[in-house]
Amino acid sequence: MKSFEHWDQDISPKMLGYAIVSMTIAVGILTLPRIITQNTQVFDGIISLMAGGVIALFFTYISAKLASRFPKQTFCAYAEKIASKYIAIVLTVVFALFFMLVTAFEVRMLANIAAKYLFDETPEEVISLTFFLVVIYAVSGKHVAILRLNLMFLPIFFAVLFSLLILNIQYLDLNHFTPFFTSSWRELLRGTFYAAANMIGLSIILFYVSFMRTPKKAPKAALIGALITICVNMIIFFFVVGQLGPVVTRNVLYPTIEMAKETKVPGEFFARFDAVFFTAWIMAIFNTTTMSLHVSTLAIDSLFKKMQKFRTILILAPIIFYVSMLPIDIIQIGLITEWLMGIGALMGMGVPALLYVAAILRKVKGNA
Amino acid sequence: MFFGWKKKNSRHLAKENDYPPNELLDTIEANIKQLNELMGTPIDFVSRYISIAGTDQKCGLVFLDDFCNKEIVNEHVIKCILSNEDKTIPSGKALLEYLKLKVIAVTKVEHAKNIDELFLSLLGGDTLLFVDGVKEALVLNTPSISEGRAIQEPVTEPLIRGPRDGFTESIRVNSMLIRNRVHDYNLRIETYNTGRRAKKKLMLFYINGIIHPELLKEVRRRLETLDIDDALESGIIEQWIEDSFLSPFPQVTSTERPDKVTAALLNGQFVILLDGTPFALIAPITITNTLHSPEDYYERWLTGTLLRLLRYGAAMLTVFLPAAYIALVSFHPGMIPSHLAFSMASTREGVPFPSMLEAILMETTMELLREAGVRLPKPIGQTIGIVGGLVIGEAAVAAGIVSPIMVIVVAITAISSFSLPYYGLAISFRVLRFSTMLAAGMFGLYGIILVFILICIHLANLQSFGIPYTAPIAPTFFGDWKEAVIRAPITMLGKRYKYLQPRDRQRLSKKRGN
Known part of the structure; x- marks a missing residue:
């Protein structure tokens, strides 16, 4: 079935764009308004979000350029060409570990939030285990199917998100936005760091472009994808601050869900819109978790030639689950988040930038 | 692995069953005798020797009584052979050719050498003709007009508007x-x-x-x-x-x-x-095809589109409605508007079971009713309606086994599953419904969404002959949506589905096609 095959092998630019949006819309969409308002004054966080967005876009472009310079090659293969074999192996291992950590983090966050909003007694371990098993089932399928799931779930999530926002327009209070420009540049800079670091999922570009048939179109698709997430983050920030006010936003754990809690559906068919929003959000975080687990298996498979994907998953899964259950409470999870953002910024922005500069200086190219 | 085993097995069987000699013999008698004995000398095996008129050469006819059209055999085979006027005719292989070209007046005549082929034609109602000295036979196409079922309207797929003919067994x-x-x-x-x-x-x-x-x-x-x-x-x-x-x-x-x-x-x-x-x-x-009905095209486009949307809603209800009931009643009563929540709680007051057991009980009863309705002979089929409607509906509520809202849920679920146009899909949805109910009983809304994700993962991995089952939604072909998801006006459906990769995509003339 030759000519049908490309549907099962290759990723189209559209899919890459969807993947980036799905990957970067995760826990951050619930917590980012709080983190930004904690670091800046009133509504000035929007400036930080914008600046952070520009930085993220810049590194998205560099990552996509770097990956599309080496069509049909895994990250490990082209890192070896640019630097040396050992550096390539070390970088791949660090990426694998990083994405394993991201997976563990997402699984734990989901369990934590679900336990808070949906369940009374069910323990977090059970919630996260069931979720994680579903993720494992998805990753053990075809890799193109994982990306197709983005195409299915992302529109559902966006539909729910935007209906939430539209229902909330009536609650916007313009007094919450003033006064402007009261933050110091130091505060803005810190906000910018968090806004940019929220986009840590972007480094999946380095791994997914190798499946594309037309890698030349990757940078554009990646940029559009990243831009969508940045815009969504800004819109949500606008609505959350506009409805709850900066002080409340700073002090609730998940301000976006709190906003959804206040929403009233006309006709009162649902008494609580937050549960609907939350279910849609589970799909979004499912996509993020699946892709990060998938990328870590891809990274490990590229190191060991004879490894079967399913075996890799079987080895990784217990480790990830164990790690995800290590933090005791939400404060420890918060600490890990800070670490994760730091490492993510380094891996997602520093590494591709260095590699790209090195590739240009040493004039290394794909098919040479 | 699986297929390998199958193949090996079949080879083994083939060897064991290698009984029929696959070759024809030289004389008419020997051939006919061989065929008759291979079939175990059945009573409907008719063989007939005819000498070709005006000569001393013979030929033999073999057919199965009642299986072939005897009128054709009489009029166009036997009569023709008996009224042959040529005095000098060839023999052997040339004789077969001669008969085929000049004597026999049957539309379709073929040569056959192989006994397997001969039996296949004989059992299909054809007549075999042998002559001496040739290891070959003529197969004359004389099948009787089968007295099968007449062309009727298909019972399983009725339409309001559309052609009334359906396939038969022939x-x-x-x-x-x-x-x-x-x-x-x-x-x-x-x-x-x-x-x-x-x-x-x-x-x-x-x-x-x-x-x-x-x-x-x-x-x-x-x-x-x-x-x-x-x-x-x-x-x-x-x-x-x-x-x-x-x-x-x-x-x-x-x-x-x-x-x-x-x-x-x-x-x-x-x-x-x-x-x-x-x-x-x-x-x-693909998944969208299974939810289409031919009537979507016969009705005007607005009706077609709306009916399709209705069917998508019905499909979701079929799978998720009882599960949603369980989740709302036992896990998230806060999600129901308070007035409704109160009335639901008051109707559930005397019910002894948790909502999951209640739902599974009722859904299983519904499946039983449906199965019984299919198996019952038609004249007593109405009994099921009475038993189902009275006993399951009213009596169960009156006895306090289930709540009236549960009965409404079961009824809506059943009706939605009946509105799906393809029965095979409706069955699989019924299977999935029970898994969502179990998940909802364990994890509430969270369980439902996990099962939904599981189904989507499975669909994303599934293919039908190499075509992704979720096309044209994922992989996305927006151009196909106007025919696959909704039903746009006929004049706008200028191109065939892209996901099938047809060699000729243009359906309407280029001027219109867009």
């Missing part, structure tokens, strides 16, 4: 129905013989120039691997050639409607007919 009638509708010389029919013991005709229909050649190659490959004793129904062919036998979703549709088949052929799909069943197979299909 493959000849069925292929004629298709040919009648597709007056295109590019319509191709490939015939296969299936079954190792009971040989049955299987026909593969497609339109050359529309269907993708690689798809065709794949179908042929799969059909050639068919290795079964007897293909009882097209469902057995379907299960043999489908992509994944673990999936609850049908990867091939079946239909009794020739108009549906025609539409599929023109889309670039292929169709398989099997002798002895009115159900034709259509493949490759």
Whole structure:
């Protein structure tokens, strides 16, 4: 079935764009308004979000350029060409570990939030285990199917998100936005760091472009994808601050869900819109978790030639689950988040930038 | 592994059953005797010797009584041979040619050397003609007009507006129905013989120039691997050639409607007919195809589109409604508006079971009723309605076993599953419904969404003959949405489905096609 095959092998630019949006819309969409308002004054966080967005876009472009310079090659293969074999192996291992950590983090966050909003007694371990098993089932399928799931779930999530926002327009209070420009540049800079670091999922570009048939179109698709997430983050920030006010936003754990809690559906068919929003959000975080687990298996498979994907998953899964259950409470999870953002910024922005500069200086190219 | 085992086994069997001598003999008597003995000298085996008029040469006729059209044998074979006027006729192989060219007045005459082939024709109603000195026979096509079922409206797929004819059990009638509708010389029919013991005709229909050649190659490959004793129904062919036998979703549709088949052929799909069943197979299909009804096209576009949207809603209700009831009642009563929550709680007051048990009880009863309704002979079928409506509906509520809201839920679920146009899909949805109910009973809304994700993962991995089952939604072909998801006005449907990769995408003339 030759000519049908490309549907099962290759990723189209559209899919890459969807993947980036799905990957970067995760826990951050619930917590980012709080983190930004904690670091800046009133509504000035929007400036930080914008600046952070520009930085993220810049590194998205560099990552996509770097990956599309080496069509049909895994990250490990082209890192070896640019630097040396050992550096390539070390970088791949660090990426694998990083994405394993991201997976563990997402699984734990989901369990934590679900336990808070949906369940009374069910323990977090059970919630996260069931979720994680579903993720494992998805990753053990075809890799193109994982990306197709983005195409299915992302529109559902966006539909729910935007209906939430539209229902909330009536609650916007313009007094919450003033006064402007009261933050110091130091505060803005810190906000910018968090806004940019929220986009840590972007480094999946380095791994997914190798499946594309037309890698030349990757940078554009990646940029559009990243831009969508940045815009969504800004819109949500606008609505959350506009409805709850900066002080409340700073002090609730998940301000976006709190906003959804206040929403009233006309006709009162649902008494609580937050549960609907939350279910849609589970799909979004499912996509993020699946892709990060998938990328870590891809990274490990590229190191060991004879490894079967399913075996890799079987080895990784217990480790990830164990790690995800290590933090005791939400404060420890918060600490890990800070670490994760730091490492993510380094891996997602520093590494591709260095590699790209090195590739240009040493004039290394794909098919040479 | 699995297939290897099957192949090995069949080879072993073939050796054991290597009983019929596959060669014909020299004389008429020997040949006829051989055939008769191989069949175990049945009473309907008729053999007849005729000497060709005006000569001393003989020929022998063999046919099965009642199986072939005796009028044709009398008028166009025996009479013709007896009224031959040539005095000098050749012998041996030339005699066969002579008879074929100058004497016998039957439309279709073939040569056959192989005993297997001969039996196949004989059992199909043909007449065999032997002459001396040749290891070959003439096969005269004399099948009786089969007294099968007349063409009727299909019982399983009724339409309000649309043609009233349906397939019958005879493959000849069925292929004629298709040919009648597709007056295109590019319509191709490939015939296969299936079954190792009971040989049955299987026909593969497609339109050359529309269907993708690689798809065709794949179908042929799969059909050639068919290795079964007897293909009882097209469902057995379907299960043999489908992509994944673990999936609850049908990867091939079946239909009794020739108009549906025609539409599929023109889309670039292929169709398989099997002798002895009115159900034709259509493949490759996607999840959207299974929710379409031919009537979507016959009604005006607005009606068609709205009906389709209604059906998507019905599909969701079929799978998720009882689960949602369980989740709301036992996990998230806060999500229900408070007035409704109070009235629901008051109706549930005397119910002794948790909502999951209540729902599973009622749904199982509903499945039982439905199964019983199918199995019962028609005259007493109404009993089921009375028993179901009275006992299950009112009495169960009055006895305080279930709450009235549960009865409403079960009724809506049943009605939505009846509104799905393809029965095979409705069955798989019924299976999925029980899994969502279990998940909802354990994890509430969270469980439902996990099952929904699981179903989506499975669908994203599923294929029908190499076509992704979720096309055109994922992979996305927005151009196909106007026909696959909604039903745009006919004048706008200028191109065939892209996801099937037809060789000729233009359906309307270029001026309109967009």
